[in-house]
Amino acid sequence: MNDITADAKKVLSGAGLQDNVLKDPGTAHIVLDRNKILGMNSVPGLEIDANELDEGMEASITVKENTVIEKTVHLCFGVIPEKGIQRIIMDLRIEPNASISVLSHCVFPNAVDVRHIMKGNIDIAEGGNYSYLEKHVHSGKGGVRVYPQAEISVGKGARFSSVFELLKGRVGLIDIDYQAVCAAEAVLEMTARISGRGNDVIKINERGHLRGEKSRGVLKSNIAVRDSASADIENTMIAEAAYARGHVDCKEIVRDQGKARAVPIVEVRHPRAHITHEAAIGSVDSKQLETLLARGMPEDDAVELIIQGMLR
Amino acid sequence: MGILEIRNITLKLDGSKILDDLSIDFWEGHVHAVVGPNGAGKTTLANTIMGLEGYRNISGDIILEGESIRNLSVDERARRGITLGWQEPARFEGLPLRDYISASSRNPKPGDIEDLLTRVGLSPSDYLDRAVDRTLSGGERKKIELASILAMKPEIAILDEPDSGIDVESLEKIFDAVRILKKQGTTVLLITHSQTVLKQAEHAFLLCCGRLQKKGVVSEIEQYFGDKCIPCDHKNNPDLNEE
Ligand SMILES: Nc1ncnc2c1ncn2[C@@H]1O[C@H](COP(=O)(O)OP(=O)(O)OP(=O)(O)O)[C@@H](O)[C@H]1O
Ligand SMILES: [Mg+2]
Numbered sequence: 001m002n003d004i005t006a007d008a009k010k011v012l013s014g015a016g017l018q019d020n021v022l023k024d025p026g027t028a029h030i031v032l033d034r035n036k037i038l039g040m041n042s043v044p045g046l047e048i049d050a051n052e053l054d055e056g057m058e059a060s061i062t063v064k065e066n067t068v069i070e071k072t073v074h075l076c077f078g079v080i081p082e083k084g085i086q087r088i089i090m091d092l093r094i095e096p097n098a099s100i101s102v103l104s105h106c107v108f109p110n111a112v113d114v115r116h117i118m119k120g121n122i123d124i125a126e127g128g129n130y131s132y133l134e135k136h137v138h139s140g141k142g143g144v145r146v147y148p149q150a151e152i153s154v155g156k157g158a159r160f161s162s163v164f165e166l167l168k169g170r171v172g173l174i175d176i177d178y179q180a181v182c183a184a185e186a187v188l189e190m191t192a193r194i195s196g197r198g199n200d201v202i203k204i205n206e207r208g209h210l211r212g213e214k215s216r217g218v219l220k221s222n223i224a225v226r227d228s229a230s231a232d233i234e235n236t237m238i239a240e241a242a243y244a245r246g247h248v249d250c251k252e253i254v255r256d257q258g259k260a261r262a263v264p265i266v267e268v269r270h271p272r273a274h275i276t277h278e279a280a281i282g283s284v285d286s287k288q289l290e291t292l293l294a295r296g297m298p299e300d301d302a303v304e305l306i307i308q309g310m311l312r
Numbered sequence: 313m314g315i316l317e318i319r320n321i322t323l324k325l326d327g328s329k330i331l332d333d334l335s336i337d338f339w340e341g342h343v344h345a346v347v348g349p350n351g352a353g354k355t356t357l358a359n360t361i362m363g364l365e366g367y368r369n370i371s372g373d374i375i376l377e378g379e380s381i382r383n384l385s386v387d388e389r390a391r392r393g394i395t396l397g398w399q400e401p402a403r404f405e406g407l408p409l410r411d412y413i414s415a416s417s418r419n420p421k422p423g424d425i426e427d428l429l430t431r432v433g434l435s436p437s438d439y440l441d442r443a444v445d446r447t448l449s450g451g452e453r454k455k456i457e458l459a460s461i462l463a464m465k466p467e468i469a470i471l472d473e474p475d476s477g478i479d480v481e482s483l484e485k486i487f488d489a490v491r492i493l494k495k496q497g498t499t500v501l502l503i504t505h506s507q508t509v510l511k512q513a514e515h516a517f518l519l520c521c522g523r524l525q526k527k528g529v530v531s532e533i534e535q536y537f538g539d540k541c542i543p544c545d546h547k548n549n550p551d552l553n554e555e
Pocket of ligand 1: 349350
């Protein structure tokens with residue numbers, strides 16, 4: 001394991017992480033500052049192969065069959081200067097009945113013009129379990145453009161759950177493009193929680209294919225847009241097998257001059273499959289608001305409390 | 313003079329008169345019950361006093377401590393001390409119970425929220441870290457609503473069917489909470505069609521078809537439950553809503 005350098009410390013502190021988390025030999029991690037791998041550690045049953053690229057990093061991560069990685073794996077991706085491009089190409093393979101939980105910290109605290117491009121290929125074999133949380137910390141200047149893309153294959157009886165969270169600093173531009181295919185009895189859960197301000201632009205395009213019998217999927221987005229921020233959510237769920245169950249849920253709260261659009265697309269190609277969708281867009285729910293008003297809270301505070309809850 | 317006076321209130325919703333020239337005085341520090349059959353207008357009256365959206369276009373007036381509050385918004389009314397516990401309380405995704413109750417607390421002190429939860433019959437260790445969301449049962453949600461009202465220490469608490477969804481054991485806790493409110497000087501309006509709840513009150517008002525049919529001490533109004541019949545021309549009388 002490398003020593004924690006000053007730059008790595010900035011990445012870590014931006015992510016709200018103590019550097020002792022990464023000093024623990026039992027915690028696997030990669031710390032990447034733009035295209036410099038500043039730290040890396042693996043644990044038994046987890047293979048990490050990472051190489052620096054001109055503008056980022058290419059990594060391949062494998063969790064070996066029947067291995068349960070006990071401690072959350074930390075991936076820290078930072079661009080500390082005001083400008084820069086960071087491109088990450090990641091291949092992740094969860095072998096049969098293996099399990100891992102990964103927390104990605106994406107830290108761009110000074111960004112004026114930063115692009116972060118992440119291309120993921122995720123393959124979860126039968127009975128595998130992958131739980132992924134991606135937390136972004138951006139500057140308040142709105143100069144970040146983030147392009148997360150992933151192709152996910154969820155094998156028989158496997159589970160994939162992801163949460164994408166961008167609540168600190170300005171979004172800038174985020175353009176999420178995720179596609180997941182589920183085999184029989186697989187479970188898919190993808191959640192995005194994003195708060196936009198200024199002229200932030202939020203785009204989400206997620207597609208879930210429930211190919212196998214009894215597969216289940218939920219696509220969920222909870223978004224708040226304030227000032228003149230905009231959000232455009234197109235989430236698609238397609239069920240193609242008997243007893244596949246899907247749900248698409250979209251909540252967008254709009255304040256000020258914000259704009260929000262949601263297109264939940266649900267498609268059923270088997271008479272025994274079932275998909276529901278729910279979209280609530282606009283101001284906060286009036287009963288929730290009136291409840292807090294009736295306790296004496298000023299309206300702006302009440303709206304803020306409701307939004308904070310929805311984004312939690 | 314009452315602390316809260318409803319003066320000749322008429323409210324139409326979608327063209328029908330839901331409250332019809334209704335006048336009621338509520339007395340400071342007393343516990344009142346408003347009873348009446350389904351559809352009598354009890355919830356409508358509660359919403360009108362609170363000034364909720366859709367219940368503001370009234371004729372007549374609402375007087376709080378001698379001043380009209382007709383033109384005040386919900387939060388302004390609340391800051392004057394009026395609050396409402398909904399018949400079916402709202403659920404909030406992701407909002408921790410602790411934040412929800414603190415939102416209504418006046419001068420909160422450490423340990424207050426735990427005390428309040430215990431008072432309404434919920435164990436703090438089981439509930440404090442939960443969200444006020446759809447995973448709570450109806451009865452649990454009602455109890456949390458009541459805890460948040462206790463936290464507010466209001467001048468006037470309108471409790472719309474405080475017993476609905478509450479089991480027999482917990483009912484005593486709800487009544488304890490009403491006693492706490494009374495003890496701290498809160499004027500309480502219990503909206504109910506339960507005789508047990510009615511018995512917690514000192515004065516009662518019988519409403520039907522948006523009109524006050526009868527008022528008096530609880531024993532008088534209780535007859536309504538005995539007779540199972542109200543001396544009024546009921547909804548299905550076609551003339552009722554005509555001018
Ligand atoms: N927005 C509305 N438009 C038209 N009619 C309404 C509206 N809201 C309520 N009503 C009608 O007003 C009447 C009174 O309703 P309200 O909810 O006040 O009754 P309630 O006495 O609280 O009944 P319950 O005991 O069932 O709670 C009912 O007949 C109801 O259908
Ligand atoms: Mg009612």
